[in-house]
Amino acid sequence: MRHPPRCSNNTCRVAYHPLCARAAGLCVELEDEDRLYLLSLDEDDTDQCIRLLSFCKKHRQPSNDRMVTDEQAGRIPRRCSEYIPPCNPSGCARTEPYNYFGRRGRKEPEALAAASLKRLFVENQPYLVGGYSQHESSGCTIASNGIIKSVFSSSLQRLKASRLSAPNNILSMAEKYQHMRQTFRKRLAFGKSGIHGFGIFAKHPHRAGDMVIEYTGELVRPPIADRREHFIYNSLVGAGTYMFRIDDKRVIDATRAGSIAHLINHSCEPNCYSRVISANGDEHIIIFAKRDIKRWEELTYDYRFFSIEEKLACYCGFPRCRGVVNDTEAEEQVAKLYAPRSELTDWKGE
Numbered sequence: 001m002r003h004p005p006r007c008s009n010n011t012c013r014v015a016y017h018p019l020c021a022r023a024a025g026l027c028v029e030l031e032d033e034d035r036l037y038l039l040s041l042d043e044d045d046t047d048q049c050i051r052l053l054s055f056c057k058k059h060r061q062p063s064n065d066r067m068v069t070d071e072q073a074g075r076i077p078r079r080c081s082e083y084i085p086p087c088n089p090s091g092c093a094r095t096e097p098y099n100y101f102g103r104r105g106r107k108e109p110e111a112l113a114a115a116s117l118k119r120l121f122v123e124n125q126p127y128l129v130g131g132y133s134q135h136e137s138s139g140c141t142i143a144s145n146g147i148i149k150s151v152f153s154s155s156l157q158r159l160k161a162s163r164l165s166a167p168n169n170i171l172s173m174a175e176k177y178q179h180m181r182q183t184f185r186k187r188l189a190f191g192k193s194g195i196h197g198f199g200i201f202a203k204h205p206h207r208a209g210d211m212v213i214e215y216t217g218e219l220v221r222p223p224i225a226d227r228r229e230h231f232i233y234n235s236l237v238g239a240g241t242y243m244f245r246i247d248d249k250r251v252i253d254a255t256r257a258g259s260i261a262h263l264i265n266h267s268c269e270p271n272c273y274s275r276v277i278s279a280n281g282d283e284h285i286i287i288f289a290k291r292d293i294k295r296w297e298e299l300t301y302d303y304r305f306f307s308i309e310e311k312l313a314c315y316c317g318f319p320r321c322r323g324v325v326n327d328t329e330a331e332e333q334v335a336k337l338y339a340p341r342s343e344l345t346d347w348k349g350e
C-alpha cells in the first residue's frame with residue numbers, strides 16, 4: 001500500500017509519514033470521495049496503490065472543499081466560504097458516527113468504541129491445509145508437505161468459463177497464483193464498507209474456487225506482532241488490526257506494507273475463505289472465493305478470531321450473524337479445557 005508522501009495541495013512541499021499524519025488528525029481520505037463510491041486500482045500501476053488525499057496543517061480543509069471544485073460532477077464551482085452544508089437532523093454533521101446511515105447490522109457508537117478497543121486482540125487465522133484436501137472448484141490438490149498436484153480436467157474448463165478467462169496454459173496452483181497476481185488490480189477495488197471502515201469489492205464477477213487475492217505484508221514472529229500492536233500501532237492507526245496469524249510462529253503484519261487484502265472485512269456468512277498454499281517453493285495466504293460472487297459485492301471472510309476472554313462485536317449484518325467476530329465453536333471446544341488461574345490449585349499428588 002502506498003500513501004502520498006506529502007501534502008496533496010499542488011503548491012505545497014510539506015512531507016510527513018502517513019501514519020503520523022493520521023495520528024496528528026490530518027485529513028487523510030479517498031480522492032474524489034464525494035463523486036466515487038468505490039475507487040478502482042490503477043490498472044497500469046505496478047504498485048498496489050491506494051490513492052488517498054492528505055493535507056498538511058496549513059492546507060487542511062473540510063472535505064466539502066472538493067465538492068466546491070468538482071466541475072466534472074456538473075456542480076457550479078463556488079468558493080469554500082460560500083458553501084452551506086446541508087441540514088443534519090442531529091444538528092452537526094461532525095457529530096455523526098462514521099457512515100452511520102450506510103451501515104448494516106448494529107451501529108451503536110458504544111459498540112463501535114468497544115470494537116475499536118478490542119481490535120488489539122483480533123487476528124485473522126487461515127485454514128491450514130492438513131493432509132490431502134481438494135477444493136471443489138480450485139482444480140488442485142494441496143499436500144501437507146507442500147507438493148501441489150494439478151487436476152487438469154476441471155481447472156482449465158472453469159478458468160475458461162470465468163469472466164476474466166485465464167490463458168489456456170494455466171493448469172497448476174503455481175500458475176493460477178501467477179494469474180491471480182497479474183489480474184487482481186482489474187478485478188478488485190476498495191471503497192467504503194457497510195460493515196466497517198474500508199472494504200474490498202469485486203469489480204468483476206468471481207466464481208466459487210477462484211483465487212481472489214494474496215494477503216501479503218511483513219512476516220514477523222508473534223512477540224513482535226504483539227509489541228507492535230500494543231506499543232506502536234494502537235496510537236497510530238485508527239481503523240483496525242492488520243495482523244494475520246499463519247500459525248504459532250508466524251504472523252503477517254500488513255499495517256505498513258502489503259496488499260489491499262488487509263482491507264477485507266469479516267463476515268459470519270462470508271463469500272471468501274483463506275487458505276495457506278505452497279507455490280513456487282513459498283507459502284502464501286490466499287483468499288479464495290467460497291461461492292460465486294457478483295459484481296460489486298463486498299468480499300468477506302471469516303476471521304476465525306479466537307479468544308476465550310475477549311468478544312468482538314460483529315457488524316456483518318447477515319441473518320446468521322453470530323453477533324461476534326469470535327470463532328465461537330472453536331472457543332467452546334477449548335473452553336472445556338480452560339480454567340482461570342484463580343481456580344487452579346497446587347497439584348498434591350495422590
Ligand SMILES: C[S@@+](CC[C@H](N)C(=O)[O-])C[C@H]1O[C@@H](n2cnc3c(N)ncnc32)[C@H](O)[C@@H]1O
Nearest residue numbers: 119196197198239240241263265266314315316
Ligand atoms: C483488517 S481490518 C479490516 C479493514 C477495515 N475495515 C479498515 O478500514 O481498515 C480489521 C478490523 O476491521 C474491523 N472489522 C472487520 N470486520 C468487522 C465486522 N464484521 N464487525 C466489526 N468490525 C469489523 C475490526 O475492527 C478489525 O480489527
